[in-house]
Amino acid sequence: MIEAKELIKRYGDKVAVDGLSFTIRPGVVTGFLGPNGAGKSTTMRMIVGLDAPTSGSVTVNGKSYREHSAPLREVGALLEARSIHTGRSAYHHLLALAATTGISRRRVDDVIDLVGLTDVARKRVGGFSLGMGQRLGIASALLGDPHTLVLDEPVNGLDPEGVRWIRNLLRGIAAEGRAVLVSSHLMSEMALTADHLLVVGRGRLIADVPLAGFTDLVARESVHVRTPQEHALRTALADTGVSVSGVERGLLEVTGLTAEQVGDRAFAAGLPVHQLVTVRPSLEEAFMELTKDAVEYHGTTTRGGTR
DSSP states (O other): OEEEEEEEEEETTEEEEEEEEEEEOTTOEEEEEOOTTSSHHHHHHHHTTSSOOSEEEEEETTBOGGGOSSHHHHEEEESOTTOSOTTSBHHHHHHHHHHHHTOOHHHHHHHHHHTTOGGGTTSBGGGOOHHHHHHHHHHHHHTTOOSEEEEESTTTTOOHHHHHHHHHHHHHHHHTTOEEEEEOSOHHHHHHHOSEEEEEETTEEEEEEEHHHHGGGSOOOEEEEEOSOHHHHHHHHOOTTOEEEEEETTEEEEESSOHHHHHHHHHHTTOOOSEEEEEOOOHHHHHHHHTTTSOSOOOOSSOOOOO
8 A cells, every 4th residue: 555645856946756645455456646746756756765745744555655664565557668787688677676675586577477578588688679678677566476566557568468467467566455556647547547546736736536437537528429311419518608519410419418408408398309419528628628738748639840
């Protein structure tokens, strides 16, 4: 379990993390979300003792990371998969880590097999692809068979098979009663992997909710209704607080009314309805809405050039 209390981190005048308090519980995959510059990586670095908080505290299984006599057995971390000596083989990299905590060679072999690197275990890491490097980083995190996992963008560089593999791995680890904190910018993957979401922006907590309740934070539920008499239905639905817009020919999006109310009004007006469905915002849409004021770096939709 990870517990953060009023966690603050400043770099000069910049506040990277601003009063974060949260608990990452066993048996749960917690997705850690936020725009670039939100403070996610800084928070993860403080969890594993790479950065010291300016104030506040963060503990893993009741102690700060540096107080654990065998930290690899308490928390496994993947923060930068490529921070490995490129001249070493995957096997000898893991063997060196294992030696620091009395972990057996057999466990090294086990995690190599688990992450699918058996065929390249004796090859130099410098020749690894991005995806292979990620698998090695995950192997390093799993080496001590830890109670808690902290993974920063673990699916980066993985192919579809690898993405499915890490998803099933994390859910399996949580099912064993371990705590998992995983950050990602892939909303679709978080929707399939996480049980709980922790969302930050500009270093501050925005949401700390179960996945199932996240979209409820954004009150943008709408109704899609398909009819061959689009204009007449628009007129029948017109009311204060009701918005009707065209999605495509014959398909309207209605906000301000429930699906039942839309159906009742269409029936009362004698209008045919060929489709009627309630549409909830996706995880990505809800995330974008909640963090729109916390985005530090904005792109544009126009294309420009230089001469």
